Amino acid sequence: MATPERRPILLDFEKPLSELDARITQIRELAEENEVDVSTQIRQLEARAVQLRQEIFSSLTPSQRIQVARHPRRPSTLDYVQAMMDEWIELHGDRSTGVDDLALVGGIARLEGRPVVVLGHQKGRDTKDNVVRNFGMASPGGYRKAMRLMDHADRFGMPILTFIDTPGAWAGLDAERLGQGEAIAYNLREMFRLNVPIICTVIGEGGSGGALGIGVGDRLLMFEHSVYTVASPEACAAILWKDAAKAPQAAEALKITSTDLKNLGILDQILPEPVGGAHSAPLEAAASLKQALLQNLNELSTMTHQQRRNLRYQKFRNIGIFAEVPA
Template identity: 80%
Template structure:
């Protein structure tokens, strides 16, 4: 059966690189037709393309990193789970509403031979899939499902891996009627009491309380081009300036990148991505994630449950600490 190659999805800042790569392909095709040796020219252009790709992706603005974090082909929670786990059994339902929220996935897996619970937000690959997954915006039932799985993990001594990728919790009226705020707040409180290791990774967007609902852990990691924010730049711009077009300015002010969060002590570890973003080489990104999870899990398993809980509590108590300096009175 014939297969068709997927057409690349280009971001605005990638267009100069795409034009150069198209030129290389055109020269290569013409050379083959006319039997001309242009290997030296091709080599120079390919070196330039590699250099340009490096320059672009090492100097992205916060607004551009958001574009990469939202890329439709960026690896999702299920992509990473399937890549790093040896077995995966998805579990469904919150045991309350009689429904299953497809925006939050989770289940039991084997990670390097050890039973673990993996869960996280799940976006769609196309418009139809995104509608089904509600664009990764979980309902109260999704957070209650996640908490049910985490309690199961704690009961049976299984470490917990959470993967964060959401623009925020579902803000619909029905979600509020079902107790969205209570569901997230309950998770925040209960995750502090769990004794098993909890490793949280922002793989794309970490938006507001929707991210925090599965984001209380012993170790927080972020992929290089991921973002983590209290409100999306678009929402922030609309609130502050009544103009969503100023989202780029808001993105700069919000300090949402992994480097910003590492500097203020919120982020524990930054995970490098392949040049071009995680979607450019998903297997390499998955390998990076697996190594980081393995190393940090080994360290956390050396602690007792009480030690992990106390350390987790202190970690979050230290976030936002500041000191005030007043002028001395003469």
């Protein structure tokens, strides 16, 4: 049986594109029924659709970028693993609680023949899958599993690649009972001492300490329409203005886009996305990510262990630099 074609999931600002595509389809069908040649008009409308798509996605507001970053069909960690890696062996468990956290996946892979350890948040594709994956919000066991695999990578000299895509760490009562804050803080401290190269990439939504728990690295990469924030705009708006409806205003103030973070010196490299977002052409997005990872790995591999640790330390020290201006 043929697999039914999935209907596109349209974001609010994509509606003009949808209307134009529907018009093109309607004209083409009417022309075929009446045996009329409208190829010239169709080409003009298709060119207009391409231009409109480029115009829309080149001028997204921060709140619109959040919609793209949260798109249900945006490529996930396991999608990129499948598209980029020659081999993949997923590893499970934190060797502590006896439970495997499915919101944070990890394992050993080969990238162009080079052994690497890959870690990343994993969201679901639908509601049922998202419930299983806890919507990409990792538990303390997930962060301890990540640290266990990073120690393994350091012991055997394998570079670490982390893919960040979470609204934040799980904030349930059980998470607090099992030491969520301690697990994340432990990872932050320990990642600074690792000798191997660490490259972190924000592939979707990078939220709060949940993102930072696997976000300490030598290089921070970020897809063009991804976001990286200390708190979600909805939470920020609720805290500051007691009104979650002011989330777009909060998104603007938080400086969460790749361009903002590059200008602030937090981000090392912006990865361009296909027109329409990574979900519109996932293999193209994966090829762009793979090229960037290989380039950065080659550069970091020329450094000594001490040089990489110093680079990592200074990178995060510089984020906290401030200047006092006389009144």
